[in-house]
Amino acid sequence: MKTNIVILIFFLLSQLGFAQSSRKMIRGQVVNDSIKVENVIVFNTNARTGTITKFEGAFEISARENDTLVFSSLLFKSKKVVITKEDIENEVIIVPLKVFPNQLREVLVERNKTKTPKINSQAEVDKKYFDDKQSSPKNTVMPNYNAIENGVDFVRLYKDVLKLLRKKNPNKKDFTSNINFTEVVMQKIHYSFFTNSLKLRDDEIKLFLVFCENDAKAQSIAKSSTNFELMDFLVGQNNEFKKITALEK
Template sequence: MKNKIGIICLIFFTQLIFAQNENRKPLHGQFQNETALVDNGYVFNLNSKTRTFISNQGFFDILAKAKDTLLVSSATFKSRKIVLQDKDFLKPLLVLNLESQTTILNEVIVKGKTEIKPAIPSSQKIVDMEFIDDVQSSPKNRAMPSDGTIENGMDFVRMFKMVSKLFRKDNAEKAESISQLGFADAVSKGVDRYFFTNTLNLKVDEIGLFLDYCENDPKSKTLLKEKDEFMLIDFLITKNEEFKRITNFEK
């Protein structure tokens, strides 16, 4: 009985996949850059939830149709969202440009050489010296920490502070500019990058792709108007779980 149910589910799932791709046809394309060779990354079809990798010469092939939204992600180039049109399928090769990812380096200050003179106290001073607790002398109580924190747990206070500045009204002009931006741009500029890289465990080059994925959800259009920090946090965490399942299912 269980085998019959499994076979029925497999047939239904296969038919569903074929139904999604029934009206789609192969799209052949190549990504280019003015200064560097595009040789890594992947193309993700948001509508059919399929993905393909970019070859070492920038070529890609994916099933798509007009009005499908493609998201491009690469470690060395900026993420890009493309809405396909009918004319794109008339070309034997669709050539698209990607912008280089610019990395801003922190300023490094090199100071002059400093001579270190060790001070050796007397043996009595060493005996009388007081030492602070270390890991060996005062092991941490993981069951009931003294500071009340939860080990490996989410710091919701810090998360709230990182997200709340998106809705903070320092002046009327700033509030108006946020309402005019799209969801991806507003969250990217208003939420601390630490939230994406540490709380959501996203790579830097995945942040733009993730926000574009969130913006495709109709719910994202109301979140900025409601200005509810907790709803935004819950939305981003939920979409992050979906995003990782989708982007990892072909690995």
């Protein structure tokens, strides 16, 4: 009898611990005061979870307390947000992103202000979410407000990538809207693969995926590949991408 009681208590405690640690789907919105926010990639670095923001920066992602979300985009500085208990309980979490000081002219920017839900004021959001050294890297040797760590100018890098894409696809004008490949990658590939294996910085991840999307093999890889084949494709694309980055150092 005592043994059964002990087993029952252990089972109940295990269930309680699981309930506290299990992830749930949370809703959020990425915002900016002056630029429409779309197609920002969102990684949960603690789980095999990723997504892309939809209309007006809205997103849904599985998370729990203390998970870290990483946001990467073409127009906005990358950002890391640590999920709190309050975030889990809120109906929507708001994540403001800062525009690169020298905006990327090749990207079509709509000047319509994003509508911000009334659950939090912008002042409250600014106090709650903060940038860290990894989110906003600085080059201490050569001060440059448009640069990312180690002196790589992100705006210049984007222009060089776009120049290469135009050379490969002379009849194509829009290189950023076809996100089918990126959506597959976000479902299958963990954040650590980009940072640890490919050695990409948060600011570079979105640009790298745009670079991959416009490869002739990208769509077929996305439709029929295994995770290993997909990672092998990303490694090959990264070798070419790194050649462009090296020109900026």
